[in-house]
Each structure stands twice: as structure tokens, then as C-alpha cells.
Amino acid sequence: MSAADAARMPPSVQAAVVALLTNPDTSPLAFYLITAFPASFVSSNDALFKHLLTCLSQLPCTTTELFNLIQPPFYILPKEGPLPPHILDALVFLIESGEVQIAPILKAAPTLLHSILGQLNSSWETTLSLIEAEFDKDPGSIGFSHKTAESTSANDDDSKTQQQKALSRNMMASKSVLKVASLCGISMIASSSSNHQYSALVAVAKFTTLKWILFEIVKFFEVIQSSPEIELDDDAYLEGPLALLPDIIRDINERYRPLALKLSVEEMISKLSAYSSDQILLKVLELTLHSFGYSASTKSTEWAWVEQTMLHCKTNGNGKTIILVSKEEAKESEPETTNFYTSGTNALFVFDTSTLAQFEEATKRENCNCIALDCEWRPDSFKLIGEEDTPAATLQVAVSKLADDGTPTTVISCFVLGLLEIEESEFVRVIGSLFSDTSVLKLGFGFSEDASRLKLRYPSLNIDIKNMYDMSRVTSVQKTKNCFGNKKKIGLNDLVKYYLKVSMEKRIRLSNWEMRPLTARQISYAANDSLALLDAYTEMKKAGDVEIGHSATSKEKKSKHKKQRM
Numbered sequence: 259m260s261a262a263d264a265a266r267m268p269p270s271v272q273a274a275v276v277a278l279l280t281n282p283d284t285s286p287l288a289f290y291l292i293t294a295f296p297a298s299f300v301s302s303n304d305a306l307f308k309h310l311l312t313c314l315s316q317l318p319c320t321t322t323e324l325f326n327l328i329q330p331p332f333y334i335l336p337k338e339g340p341l342p343p344h345i346l347d348a349l350v351f352l353i354e355s356g357e358v359q360i361a362p363i364l365k366a367a368p369t370l371l372h373s374i375l376g377q378l379n380s381s382w383e384t385t386l387s388l389i390e391a392e393f394d395k396d397p398g399s400i401g402f403s404h405k406t407a408e409s410t411s412a413n414d415d416d417s418k419t420q421q422q423k424a425l426s427r428n429m430m431a432s433k434s435v436l437k438v439a440s441l442c443g444i445s446m447i448a449s450s451s452s453n454h455q456y457s458a459l460v461a462v463a464k465f466t467t468l469k470w471i472l473f474e475i476v477k478f479f480e481v482i483q484s485s486p487e488i489e490l491d492d493d494a495y496l497e498g499p500l501a502l503l504p505d506i507i508r509d510i511n512e513r514y515r516p517l518a519l520k521l522s523v524e525e526m527i528s529k530l531s532a533y534s535s536d537q538i539l540l541k542v543l544e545l546t547l548h549s550f551g552y553s554a555s556t557k558s559t560e561w562a563w564v565e566q567t568m569l570h571c572k573t574n575g576n577g578k579t580i581i582l583v584s585k586e587e588a589k590e591s592e593p594e595t596t597n598f599y600t601s602g603t604n605a606l607f608v609f610d611t612s613t614l615a616q617f618e619e620a621t622k623r624e625n626c627n628c629i630a631l632d633c634e635w636r637p638d639s640f641k642l643i644g645e646e647d648t649p650a651a652t653l654q655v656a657v658s659k660l661a662d663d664g665t666p667t668t669v670i671s672c673f674v675l676g677l678l679e680i681e682e683s684e685f686v687r688v689i690g691s692l693f694s695d696t697s698v699l700k701l702g703f704g705f706s707e708d709a710s711r712l713k714l715r716y717p718s719l720n721i722d723i724k725n726m727y728d729m730s731r732v733t734s735v736q737k738t739k740n741c742f743g744n745k746k747k748i749g750l751n752d753l754v755k756y757y758l759k760v761s762m763e764k765r766i767r768l769s770n771w772e773m774r775p776l777t778a779r780q781i782s783y784a785a786n787d788s789l790a791l792l793d794a795y796t797e798m799k800k801a802g803d804v805e806i807g808h809s810a811t812s813k814e815k816k817s818k819h820k821k822q823r824m
Contacts, residue, residue, distance in 0.1 A: 297331035307332070308344040315348055321357040324348055337367035349374055356434030361441035371442055375456055378435065383458035385424045390517045392418055393524070397563040398570030401524035402426075402469050425462070432463035436643045447644030454511065461514040464506075467640045468518055469525070471506055474499040474768055476529040479542075481765060483533045488765075490538070493777040495545055499768040502637065504549050519550065523564060527571040539568070598763035599754055601793070605654070605672040605785035607776065609679040614688065617673045620657045621692055625668065629692070630656040630701040630791035633708035634771040634784050649714035650677055651771035653689070656788035660699075664799025670792060672785045678772060682716045693723045701791045703750050704730040729753060729791060729798075733805040741803070754790050757797040762790065 300307055307327075314324040328335060328348055341349070352360045353374065364371040392400045400418045402425075436459070439446055446460050454460065478498040482488050495501075503522065510518045526542055534542075540554050543564060552561050608617050620626060633650040641647070653675040659668040677685070692698065700723055702708070709721040730750075732742055741756050742748050751762045766783050776784075798804050 301332050311344050311348045315351040321352055321355045325352060325357055325359050335363060338369040346374070350378060353438045354431035354434055356437050358438065358441060361438050365442040375439065375459070379456045379458045382428050382462050385421060385428060386458060386461065386514060386517060388421050389425060392421065393520050398524050398567035401521050401528060428462045429466045429469070432459065432466055433642065435459055436463055440643045445644045447642055457511050457513055461510055463642050464510045465518065467642070468506055468522065470640050471499050471502055472522060472525045475503065475526065479530055480533055493779060495541060496773065497766040497769055497777055497780055500542060500545060501770040501773055502768065503546050519547065520563065522546065523567050524571060527568055531572050597760045599758060599760045599786055599790050601786060601789040603670050603672050603789055605674050605781050607674050607676060607781055609676040614680065614684065618688055620671050623697060626657050626659055626698060628658050628660045628699040628701065630788040631705055631708065632703070632787040633711055635711050636770055636772045637768050647711065647714060650708065650711035652677060652784055653712065654784050654788040656792045658792055664796040666796065670789065672789055674781050674784050677715050678774065682718060685716050686719050690720055693720065696724045698725065700726045701795055702726060702728055703791060704728065729795065733803060735803045735805060750787065750790070753794050757794045758790065762786070
């Protein structure tokens, strides 16, 4: 239909068409039905235009259609000035949905962009303020997850539910907002100060990281509770993700840090109460809050909310105490114990000139013709757009001299190099020469990412590693034998399971590897990844599964061979 035809359409017919397109039964198809009409028919009918935008804004899969509706010929977006509410709502929806097509348009209209982001920030700030006010009124009654307590009225409960839903919705949208802002040239992560103009947007985004690490903390202690063979000693608290929590909270700007502390405490107590004794909970709280001034032994009105939250969460807010699940009961719901990889080789932590000299001696040509490499770094898989990768904190090197069949002819030794302790010049001198030595075979598992982390720690290091064998690639021989099914890329655990018939223990994979001193179990865990590579390589050689020329330099793109630690 042409514009002229639409103009000649009788008012009664136009009203009938609008009624059809705005009918709830046909609204989902409305966007596709309007293609039969000229754009002027839609843009000149405010009620229809608003209705279409509203319907499309409720369907996340229709961001492209919504984007098209606010473009010519339907609408010409001004570069500044107030926008009609339905246009503003559509833009906010596109930004929160991460629709990248909107970025170039908003980038060309900075006044409009900052106005929209400012309104979003104000809205999210209000949500955070309301949640903190509810928490302060009844500590422990509100958190990341909704819960209904008998002691709360229906109205109070509904209010908290709406606020929690708003926070969850904002958290889900936060990374998309940061992504669109970044494409528009705005780096929100650049400043975390409380007076940053988008401080609420950044805080909510960092709350997603906070909630993720809290989930991992709870899972860590649940595993310990269900595994009687694991001793919960003082080191165990430091080896898991709990050691990362204070820094993650501290990274949230000071305006919203108190709320981050409160939600963290509520989440841990409410989730761990059924699995952990008061002694364990108090230890967890002490380790989390100590650096912020909290002490369980000192009564302070400033921290009274901690005890109140404990009471509320442990009684479900209704005075009924939660029954603690015993280790035996927890174990019954868990699968049988897995056999994990262990090595009889004790790893030496390299941190000074004496231990570095021992490493140099072990890696001389007469003592070594094969090394297995692996790195650990402070976990950052949860990082936000604009946050940098963390540099390697340790380099594990398993050293051996192998015969032609892959069998070790000397006792395998293993070293965990502390990269926070070793000076760059010394590291580059020792490791650089080893990396460039073509007579030494280097075994790695997707080591390109590890190499890039080493480069972040030591910028002058040449990471063009010679004679590197990447064991993360499935060889043609392995494909023929169907070693790993249809998998094109495998994880280290897949390799170890097939060749060594055991699994890699990953309980402390989310350790703070920059913590010093490292515990004995952390050093052993770090060493095992490199030692397992040597053992698996020996079995691969025996089976004839090693492929000549099947190597890769560390300069390969990480996108092609992303390291799979599981």
C-alpha cells in the first residue's frame, strides 16, 4: 500500500486497522503486519506507534525490530533535547538488551547518550537505596535471593520482592549497559570513586561479580561438608574463593560498599546455615569482614547488623531454628568419591636466589630435555568490560629427561615459580633461554593464554616459545581411535581421564594465587597440572598417539585454543 492509498483510507477503516494491530491477540504479529502499510501510516498514528514500541520492548528477541522502528522512515532520533517517554523507554530497553546497533547512533549524540545513562543510573541508584533501607530496618530480611518469612506482612514481602526483582533485572542488564557504553567510547570502569557520574551502574555490574563469587564460596564449603576425607583446617579457608571476597567487595565504590557487605553476609549465612556450624560461620565472617574493621570478639553498634542477620537467617525470620545437615547426610546425596590425580613428586617453591639456582641446575641440557608448563593467576573470569586481565602469579615447570618412547630416564622434579618474588631481569634470563632452546620439548595445554599472562607480569619476556607441543589439540590418531568421542577440543581433565584413568582435583581452582605464603595444598595443586601433562605424554607416547609436528607457538590466538581448565 502506498502513502497515497493510506491517506485515502476512510477514517473508519483506519480505526479498524489500528484496532486490529493493537488487539492483544494480534499484537505479537503487529510488526510484521505493518509492513503492508507505508511508514507514514505508523508514524502519524501516535497510539499505534506507542503500542508497537511497548509490545516489542517486552520481548527480548525483538531488539532488531524495535531498533528499526525508531529509525527513519518511522522516526528520526534527535541528537539532544527531551524525548517522548515511549521513545526513551525503547532506547533504555535497547541499551539494557545490549543491542549494539544503537551504539553508533548514540555515540553521534553524546548529549542524548549521557542523558539516558544518567536516568538509568538514577533509577538503579534508587533500587540500591531501597534495598539497603529494607535491610537496615530488618537485617537479614532481604538479600540477593527472595525469601518469605512468617514474621513479615504481605505488603512488606511484596515490596521486598519487587525490589529484589528490580535488582536482579538490573544485574542481568548491567553487562549489556557497560558493553554499549564502551562501544560509545565511555569506559565506566575507569573510575570506581563514589562521585563517579555512573557509580550506581558500575556498582550493580560489580554486584554480578559479587553474587558469582558468593555462589562459588557456598559450593566450596558444601563440597567440604559432603567429603569427610577433606579436613577443614585454617588453610582450607584460605585456599578457596573466600580469600577473593574482601578484594571484590573493596573494589566496589565506597558509596555502595556497605550494602555489598550486608548482602554478602546475608547470602553466606542463609546458604551455609544448613551445612555449617556456628564456628564455621563465624570464621567465614571474620575472614570476610576483618579487613573492614569487624571483630566477632568486640561488640560494636556499627556491626550489630551482623549478629542480627545471623539470627534472622538461622531462624528463617520466624524463630524456628534451621536443622543442620550432618556430614553423613550430606555425603549420602553426593556421588561416590572420585579418584584424583596425585604425584609422588614434591614441588619446590622458587622464591629467592637459592631456589632459583636449584631450578637452573635441574633445567640444564644434561639434566633435562622435556618440561611441562602451566600457570596460575588470580581468577578473573568474572571481569567486566574495561577491566584488565590479571598477570600470572605462578609458573609451574615439571622437569624430566625422556627416552625416545617417552619414558623418564631421570627422576621427575617440579618447581612452582613465585612470580611476585622473582625480579623480571632474573626471570627473563632463566626462562627466556629455556623458552628459546629448541632442544628442550615444552609440553603445554592451551598454553597461549598462560604465555600472555606471563607477558603481563614480565613485559620484556619473549613468549615465542620454541618446540612447543600443545596437548589440548586432538590429534588425528586420537580421532581415529575415538579417544574423546566427537570432541574437537578437550579439557585437561579429559586428557587425564583417558590416559591416566583419574580426574584432576579442582576444589581449589578459584584460589587467590597472589596470596603469600601459598599453602602446601595450593603448591601441590598448582604442580599437579604440569606433572599430569608429563605423565599423560608418557602414556600417549606408549600408545603411539603423539603426532609429529603437532605443535603450537604461544603466539597463536587465544580465541582458537582457549584454555579449558576443567
